[in-house]
Amino acid sequence: xxxxxxxxxxxxxxxxxxxxxxxxxxxxxxxxxxxxxxxxxxxxxxxxxxxxxxxxxxxxxxxxxxxxxxxxxxxxxxxxxxxxxxxxxxxxxxxxxxxxxxxxxxxxxxxxxxxxxxxxxxxxxxxxxxxxxxxxxxxxxxxxxxxxxxxxxxxxxxxxxxxxxxxxxxxxxxxxxxxxxxxxxxxxxxxxxxxxxxxxxxxxxxxxxxxxxxxxxxxxxxxxxxxxxxxxxxxxxxxxxxxxxxxxxxxxxxxxxxxxxxxxxxxxxxxxxxxxxxxxxxxxxxxxxxxxxxxxxxxxxxxxxxxxxxxxxxxxxxxxxxxxxxxxxxxxxxxxxxxxxxxxxxxxxxxxxxxxxxxxxxxxxxxxxxxxxxxxxxxxxxxxxxxxxxxxxxxxxxxxx
Amino acid sequence: xxxxxxxxxxxxxxxxxxxxxxxxxxxxxxxxxxxxxxxxxxxxxxxxxxxxxxxxxxxxxxxxxxxxxxxxxxxxxxxxxxxxxxxxxxxxxxxxxxxxxxxxxxxxxxxxxxxxxxxxxxxxxxxxxxxxxxxxxxxxxxxxxxxxxxxxxxxxxxxxxxxxxxxxxxxxxxxxxxxxxxxxxxxxxxxxxxxxxxxxxxxxxxxxxxxxxxxxxxxxxxxxxxxxxxxxxxxxxxx
Numbered sequence: 001x002x003x004x005x006x007x008x009x010x011x012x013x014x015x016x017x018x019x020x021x022x023x024x025x026x027x028x029x030x031x032x033x034x035x036x037x038x039x040x041x042x043x044x045x046x047x048x049x050x051x052x053x054x055x056x057x058x059x060x061x062x063x064x065x066x067x068x069x070x071x072x073x074x075x076x077x078x079x080x081x082x083x084x085x086x087x088x089x090x091x092x093x094x095x096x097x098x099x100x101x102x103x104x105x106x107x108x109x110x111x112x113x114x115x116x117x118x119x120x121x122x123x124x125x126x127x128x129x130x131x132x133x134x135x136x137x138x139x140x141x142x143x144x145x146x147x148x149x150x151x152x153x154x155x156x157x158x159x160x161x162x163x164x165x166x167x168x169x170x171x172x173x174x175x176x177x178x179x180x181x182x183x184x185x186x187x188x189x190x191x192x193x194x195x196x197x198x199x200x201x202x203x204x205x206x207x208x209x210x211x212x213x214x215x216x217x218x219x220x221x222x223x224x225x226x227x228x229x230x231x232x233x234x235x236x237x238x239x240x241x242x243x244x245x246x247x248x249x250x251x252x253x254x255x256x257x258x259x260x261x262x263x264x265x266x267x268x269x270x271x272x273x274x275x276x277x278x279x280x281x282x283x284x285x286x287x288x289x290x291x292x293x294x295x296x297x298x299x300x301x302x303x304x305x306x307x308x309x310x311x312x313x314x315x316x317x318x319x320x321x322x323x324x325x326x327x328x329x330x331x332x333x334x335x336x337x338x339x340x341x342x343x344x345x346x347x348x349x350x351x352x353x354x355x356x357x358x359x360x361x362x363x364x365x366x367x368x369x370x371x372x373x374x375x376x377x378x379x380x381x382x383x384x385x386x387x388x389x390x391x392x393x394x395x396x397x398x399x400x401x
Numbered sequence: 402x403x404x405x406x407x408x409x410x411x412x413x414x415x416x417x418x419x420x421x422x423x424x425x426x427x428x429x430x431x432x433x434x435x436x437x438x439x440x441x442x443x444x445x446x447x448x449x450x451x452x453x454x455x456x457x458x459x460x461x462x463x464x465x466x467x468x469x470x471x472x473x474x475x476x477x478x479x480x481x482x483x484x485x486x487x488x489x490x491x492x493x494x495x496x497x498x499x500x501x502x503x504x505x506x507x508x509x510x511x512x513x514x515x516x517x518x519x520x521x522x523x524x525x526x527x528x529x530x531x532x533x534x535x536x537x538x539x540x541x542x543x544x545x546x547x548x549x550x551x552x553x554x555x556x557x558x559x560x561x562x563x564x565x566x567x568x569x570x571x572x573x574x575x576x577x578x579x580x581x582x583x584x585x586x587x588x589x590x591x592x593x594x595x596x597x598x599x600x601x602x603x604x605x606x607x608x609x610x611x612x613x614x615x616x617x618x619x620x621x622x623x624x625x626x627x628x629x630x631x632x633x634x635x636x637x638x639x640x
Contacts, residue, residue, distance in 0.1 A: 004518055015506055311502050314463060315516045315563075316491020318484050394463050398502060 002324075009329040013336070020333060023297040026290025027337030027377065028344060031370050033283035035345025036352070038366045041276030043349075043358035048272055052265035054188045054197070058095075058225040059128060059261040060235055062087075062242070066255050076255035078217035081205065083245060084122075087223060091237045093230040098125035098222040099205060103213055107157060107201060108173040114160040118174050118201045120208020128224040131202075136168035136183030144204040149211055151179040155187035155198040172201075177211040179203060190357055231260050287373070290337065291381040298330050298385035309389050310397025323390040330382020331375050338374025342367055409436040409472075410570060410603055411460060416469035417626075418455045429455040431626040432469065439570070442597045442604045444614035447623030454575070456623065457607045461494060461573045462486040474570070491519055495564030495602075499576035501556040503548040509535065509559045510544035516567050534566035535559075538592060554585035558592065565596060572596070574606045578613055590616040 013020045064076035084099035101120045106113050125131070126138050139150050151172065158167050167181045179201075188197040209216050225234045235258050242256055302309070312322060346362070353360040418430040430452045437443055447453045458464035459471055462478055463486075471478045473489060481489065490496075495516075503512045513534050517527045535541050538558035548556055557577060564572055574593060578586035594616050597604045606617055614620045615634075622630040 307502065308504055311504065312515070312519075313487065314461070314490065314496050314502075316487050316489075316494075316519050318487050320484075321519065395458055398498065 002328075005321075005325055005328050006332065008325060009332045012329055013333055019297065020336075023294055024290075024333055024337030024340065026293040027287065027334045027374055028290075028341040030283060030287030030290045031338050031341025031374055032345035032348060033286055034280060034370055035342055035366060036348045037276060037279040037283050038363055039346065039349035039361060040352060040356065040358060041272060041279070042361040042363055043353050044356075045269060045272045045276075046361055047358045048265065048268050051189075051191050052261060052268070055129065055191075055261055058227065058231055060223040060225060060231060060238065061259045061261065062221040062223060062238060062256060063219070063259070064256045066253060066257075077246075078219055079221055079256075080216055081218055083242065084218060084221045086245060087221065087238055087241060090241060091223075091234060093226045093234050094223055095226050096124040096127040096222075096224040098122055098128040098224075099218040100125060100220045100222060101205065101208055101213055101218050102220070103208075105175045105201075105212065107153075107161060109161040109167075109170065112161045114157055116154070116157050116199050116201055118203060118208065118212055120205040120213065121202055122205050124224075125202065125222065128222040131188075132186045133183045134186040135166065136181070138183055139204055144206060147204070147206045147210065149177055149179050149203060149207040150182045152183040152185060152202045153181055154185050154200040154202075156196055157199060157201055158184045174201060174203075175212055231262065235260055287377060291334070291377040294330055294334055294378060295381035295385060297333075298326065298382050299388070301329075302326065302385045302389040305389075306392065306397050306400040309392050310394050310400065313392065313394035314398060319390040322392075323386045326386035326389045327379060327382050330386065331378035334378030334382075335371070335375045338371050341374065342370055345370075408438075410439045410441075410474060411435075411437045412470075412472040413456075413459070413466075414470045414472070416456075416459065416466040416471060418452070418459065418464070419467040428626050430459075430466070433626075433628060435621065435628065435631075437571075437603065437605060439603055440597070440601050441619060442594065442617045443606065444617035444620040445605060445607045445623065446609060446611070446614050446620055447629075448609060450625075451623035452626040453607050453609075453623045457573060457575050457605070460571070460605060461496060462489050491516065492567070493570040495567065495569035495572045497557070497560050497564050497572065497574040497577045499579035501548070501553070501560045501580070503556055503559055503563075505549065506547055508545050508547050509540060509551065509562075512548065512559055513544075513562045513566050516563060520567060530566055531562075534562040537565065537596070538562045552585075553581050554588060557581065557585075557589055561589070561592060561596075565600075565602060568600075569602065571603045571605060574604060576607055576609075578608070578610070586613065 062079070064078055066076060079099065081099055084097050088094070088097040098121055102117050104115060105118045107116050123138065123141055123144060126133070133152060134155075136152070138152055139148070143150055151174070153167060153172070161167065161172060162170070167184055169181070171178055171180045173179070185198070185202070191197050203212070205218075223234065223238065225231045238258050239254065243254065246255060248254065309322060350360055413433050413435040416430055416433045417428065420427045420429055433452075433456065445453045445456060455464070459466055462473070465471075465479045473493070478486065478489065504515070510531055513531045514527050517530060522530070532541065532544070535544055538561050540555060540558050540562065543551060543555060548559070551559065572593075577593070578589050581589060590613055593604055593606065596602050604617075606613070608614050619631070619633045621628055
């Protein structure tokens with residue numbers, strides 16, 4: 001009997017293809033939106049996690065400037081190389097300390113030029129930020145101490161200045177300085193904040209300070225903690241040390257910050273989760289609106305088919321049989337919408353994911369939930385019309401014009 | 402319960418049907434007694450508002466009396482629940498309406514099949530029964546036609562096939578010829594007569610046309626909620 005009812009429902013839906021299509025549209029859009037949101041949101045989250053890892057594991061970033069609302073860092077004098085050496089000497093549980101200074105310069109090679117960030121660093125930088133050199137080599141401590149001007153360039157700079165040519169062995173100009181290229185860094189791609197991590201040129205700190213910056217400032221100190229367990233202690237010890245070195249009296253707030261990348265990662269991940277949940281909620285509301293659409297059409301359908309219901313009741317259909325018939329019809333309709341919506345949502349995700357630069361992460365759980373939920377919506381919103389049909393008075397129903 | 406009530410197929414005992422209350426009260430039926438035995442062909446006649454349609458609805462277990470008792474094979478229908486009455490209709494009754502009441506955009510075969518589906522007859526067992534019923538009304542070659550592709554007379558034949566496919570104890574026909582011309586009307590009446598005579602199906606026919614009532618062997622005439630006359634005569638289907 002149930003199979004019969006189901007086939008009957010399918011036949012009824014096929015009899016009114018246009019109306020059935022329009023009815024399910026609400027569910028289709030709702031389900032597609034939910035699937036797309038969750039799939040793309042999941043992708044974005046995975047990307048953020050990967051990006052944070054690409055920044056360097058257990059990384060702490062020490063930057064001058066007090067904690068403040070809004071972007072930028074005002075106030076707080078720059079660090080010096082001595083600050084980095086002091087951290088390396090007196091804070092335990094760290095693998096590498098990499099002082100770094102940066103300046104935006106125009107890099108020129110032949111006719112090509114490209115605006116990039118020139119970073120003065122020590123060899124520890126490659127370890128702390130987990131950079132690998134794809135071609136050529138990184139500079140060594142000898143070159144660093146000697147104050148040699150050599151540069152390792154990022155993948156973007158290599159592409160923009162050299163195209164397919166091998167940059168290693170050539171020389172580029174950075175502002176007024178000329179600099180032989182000794183290596184090319186492996187690409188890290190876009191960061192989760194949208195910046196291109198590969199748009200950089202790395203030179204030894206000493207050479208950078210003398211030839212490019214013209215001062216002895218260090219703007220960032222990267223500290224790589226030994227394990228992710230110890231970051232909080234390391235963070236605390238660095239803070240204490242830097243307060244001493246910068247002569248900050250007790251009770252006065254820091255004029256520098258020690259950021260734990262894991263915390264930033266959590267923050268960004270949290271934002272992504274909230275955003276996904278928010279969009280998901282909006283999509284869920286559209287699902288409910290879709291359900292109301294189904295209820296509406298089922299009520300119209302019940303009214304339109306009053307006579308048919310009268311015939312069925314007169315012939316001897318039980319209340320629950322009429323109820324089942326209309327419930328199954330509503331459920332079949334919204335399940336159909338659900339299936340179309342799932343396909344559409346996955347299709348949208350598959351197309352949009354590469355364009356948004358996030359991976360396509362198939363989430364079978366949400367597909368299953370969407371499927372079950374769409375069927376449930378049909379049952380819930382179909383119940384009222386179905387009950388109305390089942391409770392019709394056969395005499396009235398047969399008389400209905 | 403009298404002996405007559407037990408032996409007759411249906412028995413109405415002091416049946417009244419009252420609509421509305423107080424000032425607006427309408428007594429559609431006022432203390433009707435009526436027995437119909439197995440194998441009878443009864444015409445229920447009367448002008449509109451006489452109570453014949455109300456009687457038909459009660460006989461068809463679509464409505465219940467306000468007062469009095471309706472026994473179907475000795476069972477008091479008034480004491481049954483809505484679903485129990487539905488089961489009674491399913492298993493013992495067949496309906497033919499003035500407006501045919503076939504399912505639209507549905508084939509003759511599917512229309513006739515419908516009561517069997519509700520009876521829980523398997524698909525393979527249904528097909529021969531449906532074909533037999535369609536053959537009996539002379540539409541064996543029209544089973545794939547939808548209702549809208551059939552003429553009025555043919556639609557009513559399909560409706561009759563649908564009513565008899567379950568071999569009902571009682572066939573209720575409410576103005577079955579009301580929408581048909583005289584030629585088709587005669588054909589439908591002859592069909593009902595032959596079903597009564599050859600298959601022993603009890604027929605209760607509501608009509609206001611004496612021509613049609615003449616096909617029956619007994620006519621019960623209603624007026625203002627009372628039975629005015631109850632005559633047995635020899636119609637074409639009679640002895």
